[in-house]
Amino acid sequence: MDVQHEILAHHFLQGDEQGAEEYIKTLLEKHPRAYLYEDIITPAMYYIGELWERNEISVADEHLATAICDFVLSKLHSESGLVSRRHQKNFKAMLFGVEEEQHYIGLKMVADTFKNHGWRVRYLGPDLPLEHSFTQIQKYRPDVIGISAALPYRLKTIKRLLERFSQLEWNPLIMIGGRIVKKYDLKEFESEHVMVVKDMDHLKRWFNEGREETINETS
Template identity: 55%
Template sequence: MDDFSKLAKLFLEGNEDDAIHYLSQMGPTPNRLHLYEQFLTPTMYHIGALWERNEISVADEHLATAVCDFVLSQLDSMEKRKVEKNASKALLFGIEEEQHYLGLKMVASTFREYGWDVRYLGPNLPLDHALTQVNRYKPDVIGVSAALSYRLPVLKDVIEHLARLEWSPTVLIGGRMAKEYDLRSFASDRVLIVKDLHQLEAWIEGNEEDINATS
């Protein structure tokens, strides 16, 4: 049994403590990005595939999601950089009718680990409500998550609105749609397609180097 199948079994059993213990054995201070990409993400994809094949019920999938959410919260409570007064700001949300949110929480955790001030709005957020928060918070980066291909027109509308914001924030598009579909037509000097957390981390580190070089 591969590593993510073992973790999936613990998630489907609702076994939070053993799941945390299992991940803690990956090293004395496990790298969160490694845990997200090598364990949690493939585990939840595996569980999703089980559900699609009717090998588990909706209730099983919901239980596994809840356990994964708990694990993410525990990992996010690990030591991270202090948020400075003038820290860069990121605002993250999933588009309307998108219920997937675990990947978005991993993105929020990654930004926090680098000392960003993060506002996580969760999934299934209508554009008008998202824009209210965006205009109030005025983030440097807006992260948008989408998974389902039939929501592509909604994603296009969201990007067009965000690209017109007067202070020119960077818009990052992620989620399963970014991994499985060619979204290059949406990309621009202000809109980036981010396929995984390694790419996100590389972008954050490059952005910090640019800031330090000009300060």
């Protein structure tokens, strides 16, 4: 097997924390973290999802793989070091999976990306009910709200969230991401205050183009 994401996927499926961590560290010697997220870890988790859809692995296998991936991501984040206070920005992001959405690995990678760019981040995890999310948002008043979904029947929930978020007086930027944006055209949701994030490269370009600096101009 010579496909990198499949090699990593099989470390995850075998519950091989050490093997997965060592393999990722080897890749990081040659590639930036953004490449690791977009071209290795994300395809690895999609590959695992496809195996489950074809009944080649069980739900327990998928949960084990997710747990190992989560462990490795947490380890990488802890070893990467924190952004110094001198370089920390005043921007705030809040990230969560919509109600009943269980997938969260992509969200953790997005949270890490925001932190690496000096943002203050509140990661609320998957499956957050609408009212709870709205309460947290009103308390924290983030500049960016990132929501994630994988399956098409989450579209109704996304619409409900966008309707509620449109009532926020400070007009935060809403980012929609997750596997759903790979499979479906969500252009109808896009606006001055709503951005559909197609992948990690798209988010990276947003930062590199200095788009974050325009947030306060549109709020």
